[in-house]
């Protein structure tokens with residue numbers, strides 16, 4: 001399958017390449033390039049391989065990069081981290097919504113200013129709301145008021161007010177968020193599990209087709225593809241399920 005023949009809905013899939021090795025990530029990216037719409041590189045890869053590793057994986061892939069580093073610190077530090085990430089040309093970059101309004105604003109301003117200074121495209125900033133590995137009990141244990149859906153909505157609304165482009169949420173919150181947030185607000189959605197895949201540590205999950213029907217813009221899918229015996233076949237199967 002080539003980018004020209006893959007289903008338009010498969011373009012929504014960002015495959016999470018959670019590996020500490022450049023060679024493994026490059027190999028998977030090359031094999032999956034015709035079956036997914038983008039690559040997600042996150043903490044495991046970045047801590048092991050750094051910015052050079054990111055460049056090595058993305059330079060030949062010809063796919064948009066979702067750089068999922070989930071920045072969470074004081075505003076000045078997060079602004080600096082965002083500025084350092086801009087030259088890697090991510091299409092999407094994450095911060096934690098719970099870092100608060102000033103941190104979110106600092107991140108948004110830094111992305112816009114640094115992209116303009118370098119003459120490169122501005123990354124879309126996404127704020128992680130409540131991690132998809134957390135359930136109601138986990139939220140209560142860290143002192144956050146539930147239900148989960150309400151906490152996600154509070155954080156997503158704060159995010160939108162602070163000038164951030166979108167949020168990361170579970171598929172279960174997509175439909176309610178669509179009713180509350182402005183049109184064009186991006187929803188990037190992990191916690192995706194085809195009926196044939198194990199949930200693992202993910203608690204708030206739906207199938208790819210259910211997430212898209214609810215209104216997800218992009219699906220983040222890792223292990224159901226990357227841990228499959230045949231990752232390309234798994235990605236195509238998910239693409240076929242999306243129609």
Ligand SMILES: O=c1ccn([C@@H]2O[C@H](COP(=O)(O)O)[C@@H](O)[C@H]2O)c(=O)[nH]1
Nearest residue numbers: 016042130131132190191220221222223
């Ligand atoms: O709330 C969140 C935020 C980010 N993620 C990331 O998405 C992928 C999911 O991988 P699977 O193997 O499909 O579970 C992973 O890289 C997480 O860091 C998330 O799962 N939930």
